[in-house]
Amino acid sequence: MTAWGALLGALVGAGLLLIAARVRVIVRPPVEARVMPWLRDLPAATRPRSPEPVSAAAGVFGPVLRAAADLVERTLGGSASVRRRLERAGIDRSVHEFRIEQVLWGVGGFALAAVWALVRTLSDPGSAVASLLVCLIAFAVGVLARDNRLTAQVRARERQMIAEFPTLAELLALAVSAGESPVVALERVVRRSAGELSRELGRVLADVRTGTPVGAAFDALAARSGLPIVARFAAGIAVAVERGTPLAEVLHAQAADVREAGRRELIEIAARKEVLMMVPVVFLVLPVTVLFAFYPGLLGLHLVTS
Known part of the structure; x- marks a missing residue:
């Protein structure tokens, strides 16, 4: 009986020690929390990134997106230009991550075109091939739109x-x-x-x-x-x-x-806007003014002749 009591006491003590060790590990701040205050002035590009939680969707679709990003990279190329524009835009992403964003934009365009194609196919079953072609074009447009968006971000930042x-x-x-x-x-x-x-x-x-x-x-x-x-x-x-x-x-x-x-750029922009402002004046306001000026005379001539 004494041996059983000693064994149970030893098991309880070991369990308590394991719980205390685990609580100590949980309560202790991680290495990143202790080091990052000393690296606060470092730029974001050189800071160590904390591991991001991987979701189920990322685990399922991640390999497919990475393979599609590699295909886009081999098709479009220009990784040096993309890296340069990412740096000029102040975006802390790699070229591969940007290619994944391009694929996601392309998938979004493909999804919108697929909804339209589905509605059209239900009404016209013979247009399935043309609808598929439109979906592929929408995917390509989405990929290129993300590239144009990066260029716009660079210009806005500059x-x-x-x-x-x-x-x-x-x-x-x-x-x-x-x-x-x-x-x-x-x-x-x-x-x-x-x-x-x-x-x-x-x-x-x-x-x-x-x-x-x-x-x-x-x-x-x-x-x-x-x-x-x-x-x-x-x-x-x-x-x-x-x-x-x-x-x-x-x-x-x-x-x-x-x-x-x-100031010179502002003057140039104002000059271009002045030319654009003449378009509605010439093609909308001026014809209406001429119509109001000549219509009463035409109406009077018509009454005289009749």
């Missing part, structure tokens, strides 16, 4: 960066003129601003904090930027840091150039 550039350049020039170093001035501007260009400068600041030389960090910004003005800005700061040339005057001049270029 327009926003151009709009932000004069203000940020003036702030940097003001901080440098006050006696701060370029890195300290950059940190101050990034901390007090928001926007796409501010995120790019934050990425430069994060590279500098992780040991990259200031000139090399700004050279990387110039290399990955698709805007000549941003590339000149980065190259100017890199040269100023390496050779000790005056930086405030360069920043003021670049900000003035960007504002002048913005």
